[in-house]
Amino acid sequence: MTQLEELVRQSEVPDSTASPATDSDQVDDIPLYAARRKIYPQSTHGKFRTVKWIVLAVTLGIYYLLPFVRWDRGINAPSQAVLIDLPNRRFYFFFIELWPQEVYYLTGLLILAAIGLFLMNAIAGRIWCGYLCPQTVWTDLFFAIERLTEGDRREHMKRDSLAWTAETYVRKGLKHFLWLMVAWWTGGAWVLYFADAPTLVRELATGQAAFVAYLWIGILTFTTYTLAGHMREQVCLYMCPWPRIQAALTDEYALNVTYRYDRGEPRCSVKKAEQLRSAGAPAGDCVDCLQCVHVCPTGVDIRGGANLGCIQCGLCIDACDNVMTKLGRPTGLIAYDTDLNIKARSEGRKPSFKLIRGRTMLYAAIIAVAGGIMLFTLATRDNEGISVIHDRNPMYVQLSDGALRNAYTIRIVNKELKSRDFIVGVDGLPSSLVDFIGLPPRADGRQLVTVGPDQTKEVRVTVTDYSNSPPAPSTTVLFSLIDIDSGAVAQMRDHFFGPERK
Amino acid sequence: MAEDHKEIDPITGTATTGHDWDGIQELNTPLPRWWLWTFYATIVFSIGYWVVYPTWPLLAKATQGITGWHAREAVVEDLAALHALRGPMMAKLSSASLTEIANDPKLLDFARAQGRVAFADNCAPCHGAGGGGGKGYPNLNDDDWLWGGKITEIEQTIRFGVRSTSDKGHQGNMPPFAGVLKPNEISSVADFVRSLSGLSTEPGVDLALGKKVFADNCAVCHGADAKGNKELGSANLTDKIWLYGSDKATIVDGVMKGHGGVMPTWQGRLSEPIIKALAVYVYTFGGGQK
Numbered sequence: 028m029t030q031l032e033e034l035v036r037q038s039e040v041p042d043s044t045a046s047p048a049t050d051s052d053q054v055d056d057i058p059l060y061a062a063r064r065k066i067y068p069q070s071t072h073g074k075f076r077t078v079k080w081i082v083l084a085v086t087l088g089i090y091y092l093l094p095f096v097r098w099d100r101g102i103n104a105p106s107q108a109v110l111i112d113l114p115n116r117r118f119y120f121f122f123i124e125l126w127p128q129e130v131y132y133l134t135g136l137l138i139l140a141a142i143g144l145f146l147m148n149a150i151a152g153r154i155w156c157g158y159l160c161p162q163t164v165w166t167d168l169f170f171a172i173e174r175l176t177e178g179d180r181r182e183h184m185k186r187d188s189l190a191w192t193a194e195t196y197v198r199k200g201l202k203h204f205l206w207l208m209v210a211w212w213t214g215g216a217w218v219l220y221f222a223d224a225p226t227l228v229r230e231l232a233t234g235q236a237a238f239v240a241y242l243w244i245g246i247l248t249f250t251t252y253t254l255a256g257h258m259r260e261q262v263c264l265y266m267c268p269w270p271r272i273q274a275a276l277t278d279e280y281a282l283n284v285t286y287r288y289d290r291g292e293p294r295c296s297v298k299k300a301e302q303l304r305s306a307g308a309p310a311g312d313c314v315d316c317l318q319c320v321h322v323c324p325t326g327v328d329i330r331g332g333a334n335l336g337c338i339q340c341g342l343c344i345d346a347c348d349n350v351m352t353k354l355g356r357p358t359g360l361i362a363y364d365t366d367l368n369i370k371a372r373s374e375g376r377k378p379s380f381k382l383i384r385g386r387t388m389l390y391a392a393i394i395a396v397a398g399g400i401m402l403f404t405l406a407t408r409d410n411e412g413i414s415v416i417h418d419r420n421p422m423y424v425q426l427s428d429g430a431l432r433n434a435y436t437i438r439i440v441n442k443e444l445k446s447r448d449f450i451v452g453v454d455g456l457p458s459s460l461v462d463f464i465g466l467p468p469r470a471d472g473r474q475l476v477t478v479g480p481d482q483t484k485e486v487r488v489t490v491t492d493y494s495n496s497p498p499a500p501s502t503t504v505l506f507s508l509i510d511i512d513s514g515a516v517a518q519m520r521d522h523f524f525g526p527e528r529k
Numbered sequence: 530m531a532e533d534h535k536e537i538d539p540i541t542g543t544a545t546t547g548h549d550w551d552g553i554q555e556l557n558t559p560l561p562r563w564w565l566w567t568f569y570a571t572i573v574f575s576i577g578y579w580v581v582y583p584t585w586p587l588l589a590k591a592t593q594g595i596t597g598w599h600a601r602e603a604v605v606e607d608l609a610a611l612h613a614l615r616g617p618m619m620a621k622l623s624s625a626s627l628t629e630i631a632n633d634p635k636l637l638d639f640a641r642a643q644g645r646v647a648f649a650d651n652c653a654p655c656h657g658a659g660g661g662g663g664k665g666y667p668n669l670n671d672d673d674w675l676w677g678g679k680i681t682e683i684e685q686t687i688r689f690g691v692r693s694t695s696d697k698g699h700q701g702n703m704p705p706f707a708g709v710l711k712p713n714e715i716s717s718v719a720d721f722v723r724s725l726s727g728l729s730t731e732p733g734v735d736l737a738l739g740k741k742v743f744a745d746n747c748a749v750c751h752g753a754d755a756k757g758n759k760e761l762g763s764a765n766l767t768d769k770i771w772l773y774g775s776d777k778a779t780i781v782d783g784v785m786k787g788h789g790g791v792m793p794t795w796q797g798r799l800s801e802p803i804i805k806a807l808a809v810y811v812y813t814f815g816g817g818q819k
Binding site for chain 1: 559668670
């Protein structure tokens with residue numbers, strides 16, 4: 028059987044979610060727009076549900092509480108562990124402090140995130156979608172609130188189908204109130220990453236916070252309430268680009284939440300299956316109880332095969348395993364598996380999982396290289412620096428006695444949280460006078476410059492050449508700084524220009 | 530419609546567009562209805578925008594919108610906020626003397642930053658972006674100053690200009706000597722002037738005649754030692770810096786026609802703190818004198 032034939036075979040499994048097929052297999056009137064089918068996912072319990080609760084608690088716990096974690100940096104810097112300090116152009120992450128010119132670490136993080144996503148996908152499909160994506164995590168929380176207030180699937184559906192009573196209004200009202208509270212807290216936690224959290228909480232409580240804080244809380248409240256409360260699976264189906272990319276990046280070896288049709292088909296009732304089995308005839312394990320469909324947060328029937336709407340959260344595995352356990356049949360009718368393994372089993376071969384593949388190795392290598400470079404640059408990062416800009420107009424100046432002078436603007440960077448004294452020097456011209464504007468000229472070209480904590484200092488420097496012979500059109504000069512206390516050194520090369528020789 | 534027959538795709542149960550590319554067909558999935566409503570909402574939003582903000586261009590001006598919001602007023606507000614932010618430093622710049630500015634690093638940085646912008650806006654057209662100057666326009670980076678290179682003198686020049694409309698501006702110019710001096714006298718004085726700074730002279734020239742012509746006609750302004758006089762703005766003819774050029778033809782031309790470059794007065798055109806900031810900025814090019 029070819030893979031295409033397999034796909035077609037899967038498609039022939041009766042699918043309760045598909046629209047009814049017409050007799051002629053032809054339609055002339057296709058609607059341009061379709062109403063959304065409301066999904067009432069049923070609660071379930073089991074291995075994957077537990078994992079999802081843990082992931083939810085950990086990720087949301089980090090998100091809501093991290094701004095309150097303190098990290099002592101002394102008096103010259105904020106004491107918040109994670110802070111995006113936009114007015115002062117600094118990013119603080121525990122022991123790391125990044126300046127705007129180091130934003131390439133963000134590029135590195137984005138590369139790691141993208142390749143990490145690809146690696147997850149190559150190993151076990153949509154791990155991100157099913158467990159880690161904020162849309163999934165918040166929607167899961169909102170489902171929990173919905174079940175708390177409006178009841179589980181059956182109760183909720185029944186109440187929705189009847190005329191609304193006062194209780195319906197109360198329950199729905201309570202649900203939306205709780206949703207809004209969570210959404211508001213989500214927006215509130217967001218702004219805390221951009222200012223000192225305890226101060227901002229106090230300001231927010233007393234109405235003294237900046238307008239932009241309220242604005243962002245409003246925006247995040249709206250998006251959380253809308254996306255997690257109302258849009259839900261529509262985000263995955265219509266908005267998110269990842270399912271499309273994911274489908275193109277996957278291969279036949281990647282584990283996916285898979286309905287083992289070789290074991291499940293033909294579907295029949297428990298009683299009929301017993302009859303068939305006692306008669307020695309083949310009977311599938313799927314009893315068509317639809318539990319896998321009912322627990323699905325995106326309303327997918329996993330028995331239809333790989334599906335764009337399937338976020339692979341594993342809840343159908345839990346639901347099916349519970350049913351199989353009750354029926355006394357082995358669990359794993361739905362499981363993380365591959366079509367290749369199904370094929371192997373049906374042909375009597377041993378199923379296997381190939382973790383080491385070109386794809387996984389390449390992704391792992393990229394992650395190792397990108398992560399390694401980031402770690403190396405972070406570990407060997409300098410806390411001081413010097414940059415030099417040569418005057419562009421004029422390139423050089425002739426003085427009244429014929430000497431040549433070049434002017435530079437140097438910027439000294441002090442990334443440490445204390446004031447530092449640097450000896451700044453200019454070398455390369457044998458007979459020259461270095462003049463730091465505003466400071467007394469020094470024949471040895473050395474000058475003491477103090478730079479405040481976590482600051483830069485700009486100094487204008489002129490270098491005058493007093494050698495009798497005219498210098499070359501371009502001579503290399505070396506600007507260097509030495510920290511008086513630590514001896515740390517930073518250097519920058521530039522040039523001393525003179526007229527072209529005729 | 531051309532697509533009369535739309536087949537149902539067996540796998541998804543969704544209709545196809547009827548297009549077929551080597552057996553690959555395109556699904557015709559209906560759009561979600563909320564998408565349609567979102568689309569309508571954007572249309573409603575745009576109509577609301579027309580009502581609130583200036584939008585439609587008419588013959589004379591655009592529709593104004595009910596809020597009266599205008600981009601130009603927003604800029605004015607932003608600028609006012611910026612000026613308010615700079616207010617304290619500007620006031621300090623206004624009241625501080627030039628020496629005080631030079632001795633206060635923070636104020637000096639502020640003055641240089643303000644001066645940089647003002648220089649680019651007002652001075653760069655003649656003196657060049659970095660004050661490099663050009664023929665007839667002094668280089669402000671060197672140590673040769675016609676009207677003095679102390680910071681107070683630079684400020685004075687910026688404030689009142691040179692041969693400007695201000696009566697406090699620097700006066701005095703080099704008169705034309707064509708008709709006053711004979712051509713051979715002009716030629717020999719030009720060679721004599723070149724010899725003062727060690728430049729070559731034409732073979733067989735009568736330098737003694739040049740020296741005499743200089744003493745009789747030029748020394749009154751340029752001085753007997755030809756080192757110039759900043760009270761008159763007369764150039765030092767013994768150094769290596771030549772405002773108009775050092776070749777003989779240029780010097781002869783200058784003697785015959787005279788020189789009288791003009792720098793406008795900036796008093797009244799620029800604010801007090803900006804004039805000070807410009808003086809500080811030009812002074813810190815590197816050529817300023819103590």
